[in-house]
Amino acid sequence: MSLDLSRIRADFPILSQQIRGKDLVFLDSGASAQKPRVVIDAMIRCMEQRYANVHRGAYWLSEAATEDYEAARGAVAGFLNASDPREVIFTKNSTEAINLVAHSWGRGVLRPGQAVLISELEHHANIIPWQMLRDAHGIELRVARATDAGELDIEDVAAKLADGKAGLVAITHMSNVLGTVTPAERLVAMAHAAGARILFDGSQAAVHRRVDMQALGADFYAFTGHKLYGPTGIGVLWARLEHQERMPPFLGGGDMISSVTFERSEWAPPPAKFEAGTPAIVEAVGLHAAIDYVSALGMAAIETHERDLVDHAMRRLTDIEGLSLLGRAQDRGGVFAFTLDNAHAHDLATLLDRAGIAVRAGRHCAEPLHTRFGVEGGTVRASFGLYTTQGEIDFLAEALVKAREFFA
Amino acid sequence: MFDDLRDLYQEVILDHGRKPRNFRRLDDPDRTARGDNPMCGDRIELFLKLGADGGIADVAFQGRGCAISTASASLLTELVKGKTAAQAHALADGFRQLAMTGTCPACEAALADDMERLQPLSGVHEFPSRVKCATLAWHTLNAALDGSKETSSE
Numbered sequence: 222m223s224l225d226l227s228r229i230r231a232d233f234p235i236l237s238q239q240i241r242g243k244d245l246v247f248l249d250s251g252a253s254a255q256k257p258r259v260v261i262d263a264m265i266r267c268m269e270q271r272y273a274n275v276h277r278g279a280y281w282l283s284e285a286a287t288e289d290y291e292a293a294r295g296a297v298a299g300f301l302n303a304s305d306p307r308e309v310i311f312t313k314n315s316t317e318a319i320n321l322v323a324h325s326w327g328r329g330v331l332r333p334g335q336a337v338l339i340s341e342l343e344h345h346a347n348i349i350p351w352q353m354l355r356d357a358h359g360i361e362l363r364v365a366r367a368t369d370a371g372e373l374d375i376e377d378v379a380a381k382l383a384d385g386k387a388g389l390v391a392i393t394h395m396s397n398v399l400g401t402v403t404p405a406e407r408l409v410a411m412a413h414a415a416g417a418r419i420l421f422d423g424s425q426a427a428v429h430r431r432v433d434m435q436a437l438g439a440d441f442y443a444f445t446g447h448k449l450y451g452p453t454g455i456g457v458l459w460a461r462l463e464h465q466e467r468m469p470p471f472l473g474g475g476d477m478i479s480s481v482t483f484e485r486s487e488w489a490p491p492p493a494k495f496e497a498g499t500p501a502i503v504e505a506v507g508l509h510a511a512i513d514y515v516s517a518l519g520m521a522a523i524e525t526h527e528r529d530l531v532d533h534a535m536r537r538l539t540d541i542e543g544l545s546l547l548g549r550a551q552d553r554g555g556v557f558a559f560t561l562d563n564a565h566a567h568d569l570a571t572l573l574d575r576a577g578i579a580v581r582a583g584r585h586c587a588e589p590l591h592t593r594f595g596v597e598g599g600t601v602r603a604s605f606g607l608y609t610t611q612g613e614i615d616f617l618a619e620a621l622v623k624a625r626e627f628f629a
Numbered sequence: 630m631f632d633d634l635r636d637l638y639q640e641v642i643l644d645h646g647r648k649p650r651n652f653r654r655l656d657d658p659d660r661t662a663r664g665d666n667p668m669c670g671d672r673i674e675l676f677l678k679l680g681a682d683g684g685i686a687d688v689a690f691q692g693r694g695c696a697i698s699t700a701s702a703s704l705l706t707e708l709v710k711g712k713t714a715a716q717a718h719a720l721a722d723g724f725r726q727l728a729m730t731g732t733c734p735a736c737e738a739a740l741a742d743d744m745e746r747l748q749p750l751s752g753v754h755e756f757p758s759r760v761k762c763a764t765l766a767w768h769t770l771n772a773a774l775d776g777s778k779e780t781s782s783e
């Protein structure tokens with residue numbers, strides 16, 4: 222089934238906007254995606270009709286809000302094909318989800334002297350928490366190389382797992398700069414064979430293709446709501462219950478305890494143990510609506526549409542003289558980072574903005590990756606969403622050719 | 630498609646961006662400072678040679694950056710050579726005002742000629758995310774004159 226783009230675009234109020242008299246060409250969905258009307262409406266309805274604090278009041282409204290909040294957890298579990306909704310912990314975003322694992326599982330389960338293996342493809346959100354763990358807890362941080370094509374160097378992963386010291390592999394499922402999709406199933410098998418657990422940063426991947434926790438068999442999986450057409454302020458850590466049981470709490474406060482005295486407290490069972498304080502109730506409802514929205518379109522249809530976009534962009538962008546693309550991975554999603562010979566990324570982004578094209582310039586929270594590819598300044602990144610059209614990619618390509626003339 | 634951007638990217642800026650003046654290291658500088666714009670990866674290093682009177686006898690820079698930050702640094706080197714530290718600080722203040730608001734009504738008459746030459750950069754004030762590009766070199770100049778080594782336009 223293919224997507225009806227004109228209908229889909231009509232679902233996103235912001236896309237019909239003109240910016241300085243030009244149609245908006247939004248090519249920064251990789252940073253944060255736009256929101257369909259159903260998400261906006263669901264959040265409004267929550268606040269207008271079914272809002273109160275959750276898990277607390279013995280009155281109808283609180284029960285309704287609790288029901289909606291837990292239904293959102295159920296929707297996430299369904300979206301990920303998790304075997305149990307309790308495997309779903311709500312966080313603020315991916316960054317918090319990864320920090321939760323680093324802080325809680327990292328200190329509670331990993332022993333000093335063990336290693337965490339990340340890769341050169343990582344976003345800072347999957348680098349810094351492990352550096353902090355290294356410094357606080359005495360673990361070793363290893364970095365698996367990327368190949369020149371921008372793929373994960375599997376032999377290097379194997380070499381860095383060989384001594385059995387790695388307790389955790391923490392790797393992106395899809396690069397937010399190169400678009401590379403990593404071979405997740407294979408990585409799970411390699412990690413487990415080496416006695417390590419494995420976490421995926423699914424911030425990008427979960428948006429573009431179906432991910433199935435039961436089929437994948439990973440230990441932790443993180444994603445963030447705002448890239449999945451949902452609101453900001455809500456993210457997900459999927460974690461196996463057996464790990465959650467062994468993890469000490471992350472933050473302390475209300476909602477995460479079952480009994481409290483001044484001497485000691487008992488933790489609530491997972492996942493409440495990791496959701497201290499009033500959670501992002503309205504945002505959870507919004508994320509639920511976003512998941513219903515993409516599920517109704519079908520993740521398979523979204524993936525097919527985006528594959529066509531990737532093929533089209535590959536043809537159009539590689540045709541442009543002076544343009545060099547970072548990464549040529551075989552399996553990739555709709556994220557393209559590039560440089561243009563005579564134009565600095567920032568100048569280019571300003572120019573494109575004037576044509577109504579929103580792209581990002583800089584290093585996209587992946588400075589080591591840019592260094593690895595010899596890009597000292599930054600790149601321009603165009604990233605696609607389910608509403609992106611081939612026409613928009615053509616427009617980008619034409620604008621880039623003109624931009625090159627401008628700076629010639 | 631980009632005609633209205635000729636205000637921001639005037640020929641002077643494109644020219645200085647492509648062929649920055651005084652783009653070299655000084656062999657034996659009295660002062661150096663580095664400026665960093667972590668957001669976009671722009672980075673410059675500024676070198677000052679001071680005369681017996683404490684004035685700026687020579688100035689040069691190296692680094693990488695967008696057309697706007699490079700042109701701004703290049704123009705800076707042309708304008709501050711021969712100035713006293715106080716005059717250079719005053720020009721830096723005037724330029725920051727120009728970049729942020731498009732004009733500098735408070736600027737002294739003595740700065741008028743220099744401000745005239747910097748006028749092509751005034752267009753950045755309409756591009757809030759680019760103001761830092763234009764001011765990076767000037768922050769770095771202040772840091773070099775004050776004897777601090779690192780500065781950031783963040």
Ligand SMILES: Cc1ncc(COP(=O)(O)O)c(C=O)c1O
Binds near residue numbers: 252346347445
């Ligand atoms: C691959 C990847 N990891 C992590 C993040 C962090 O997401 P968030 O800022 O929502 O925590 C992002 C997005 O910025 C990303 O693209």
